[in-house]
Amino acid sequence: xxxxxxxxxxxxxxxxxxxxxxxxxxxxxxxxxxxxxxxxxxxxxxxxxxxxxxxxxxxxxxxxxxxxxxxxxxxxxxxxxxxxxxxxxxxxxxxxxxxxxxxxxxxxxxxxxxxxxxxxxxxxxxxxxxxxxxxxxxxxxxxxxxxxxxxxxxxxxxxxxxxxxxxxxxxxxxxxxxxxxxxxxxxxxxxxxxxxxxxxxxxxxxxxxxxxxxxxxxxxxxxxxxxxxxxxxxxxxxxxxxxxxxxxxxxxxxxxxxxxxxxxxxxxxxxxxxxxxx
Numbered sequence: 001x002x003x004x005x006x007x008x009x010x011x012x013x014x015x016x017x018x019x020x021x022x023x024x025x026x027x028x029x030x031x032x033x034x035x036x037x038x039x040x041x042x043x044x045x046x047x048x049x050x051x052x053x054x055x056x057x058x059x060x061x062x063x064x065x066x067x068x069x070x071x072x073x074x075x076x077x078x079x080x081x082x083x084x085x086x087x088x089x090x091x092x093x094x095x096x097x098x099x100x101x102x103x104x105x106x107x108x109x110x111x112x113x114x115x116x117x118x119x120x121x122x123x124x125x126x127x128x129x130x131x132x133x134x135x136x137x138x139x140x141x142x143x144x145x146x147x148x149x150x151x152x153x154x155x156x157x158x159x160x161x162x163x164x165x166x167x168x169x170x171x172x173x174x175x176x177x178x179x180x181x182x183x184x185x186x187x188x189x190x191x192x193x194x195x196x197x198x199x200x201x202x203x204x205x206x207x208x209x210x211x212x213x214x215x216x217x218x219x220x221x222x223x224x225x226x227x228x229x230x231x232x233x234x235x236x237x238x239x240x241x242x243x244x245x246x247x248x249x250x251x252x253x254x255x256x257x258x259x260x261x262x263x264x265x266x267x268x269x270x271x272x273x274x275x276x277x278x
Contacts, residue, residue, distance in 0.1 A: 003265035004257045005169075005230035005273060007043040007207060008036040008246055012081075012236025021245040022235045024049060029065040034072060035247045036234075040254045042270035043077045043106065044069070045143075047236070051084040055093035058083055059101065062094065066102055075267040077276075079106035079143065088127040092134050099138045105276050106167075107131075107140030111158070112151035114183050121147075132158060132165060139277035141167020147184050152198050159202060167276040170199070170206040171232055174220070176213020178239035187213050189223035196227060205273055207232045212239045216252055225260045 010032050014022045023032040033044045048061040062080045069076055080098065085091045098104040109131040113122045123131075135142040142165050146152045152172075158164040172195045174187040185191035187210040199206065208215065208224040209232030215221045217240075221231055233249045257264050265273060 001262050002228065002273065003269045004225055004262040005043065005205070005207065005265045005270045006041050006250060006253050006257075007045060007209075007230070007232045007234075008033075008041040008250055009045040009209070009232060009234035009236035010036070010246055011234075012047050014235050014238075019235055019238070019243045021243060023246070026064045030068045032246045033065065033069045033076070033078070036250050037069070037073050037076055037267070039247055039250045040257075040264040041250055042265045042267045043079070045079055045081070045234070045236070047081050051081075053083065055083070055090070055097060058094040059097035062098060063101060066098070070102060073267070077106055077267050077270060078102075079104060079108070082108055082110070088123075088130045092131065095134055095140065096138055099140065105139075105141060105271070107135040107138070107142050107165075108145070109135060109142040109155070109168075110145045110147075110151075111154040112148060114147040114151075116147075116183055117181050128154070132163065135165040140165065141169065141274050141276040144168055144170050146170055146172050146195065149185075149195070149198060152195060156199075156202060159204060164204075167274045168204055169230070169274055170204050172206060172208045172229075173232075173237075174208065174210050174213075176210045176237070176239055178213050181212045183211075187215070187220050188218050189220055192220060192223060192227070192229075205230065209233060209237055211237045214238060214240045216256070221253065221256055222260060225257060225262050230265075 023029045083091045111128050175184040207230035
């Protein structure tokens with residue numbers, strides 16, 4: 001069976017008051033990234049603590065923990081999140097800098113709008129076209145967030161027109177039951193199957209994650225692996241009564257892969273499966 005890509009989203013907006021194990025400082029991010037890569041993660045995703053930082057400042061903050069990781073693991077697939085800015089151009093302006101500076105290989109496309117907790121995350125068609133253009137122009141394989149079924153239908157429109165940049169990975173984000181996010185489909189195998197029915201015969205690789213919950217609950221992670229998918233996990237998304245580390249969540253994923261007979265993808269395997277541009 002195809003190797004399973006494990007992506008570790010290390011921190012996001014999770015604060016230490018929620019889970020003291022979440023990495024926030026630069027040295028903590030480096031430590032967790034290297035531990036997850038050693039434990040089987042092929043992709044690592046992080047946030048910085050200045051979400052509204054201008055492009056050069058944001059790039060410097062990401063480089064502060066990306067560079068030490070790449071010094072030890074030059075094969076690592078690392079990528080940042082978008083910035084909080086007034087325009088989509090400003091929000092994505094740090095990506096080209098990181099491409100030039102570090103050889104960044106993964107970008108982001110969020111093809112839709114969604115209500116997340118107390119705010120609306122709005123991406124107009126023009127903004128989505130800009131995201132696609134950034135990924136295409138800078139040879140970034142797009143990480144495509146699917147928060148609602150409409151996101152997937154919009155992304156598939158790009159794919160069917162031959163306009164989706166090379167190296168795409170669809171991320172089916174289901175709404176967890178441990179946080180008041182109030183979006184998307186519930187985190188159950190049956191709801192994942194709804195997305196897979198919409199996906200149809202499209203050959204794009206996909207993964208599943210739970211925002212504000214636990215991807216291992218309800219047999220969701222196992223079902224995804226059995227259906228040929230990949231896993232998105234980490235303290236950015238995790239919520240529940242326990243306070244695991246990123247490495248502990250990754251260990252659970254690796255054990256589950258073994259149980260269902262899926263080998264764990266290396267960074268090189270993941271790059272090949274996604275068909276990332278060189």
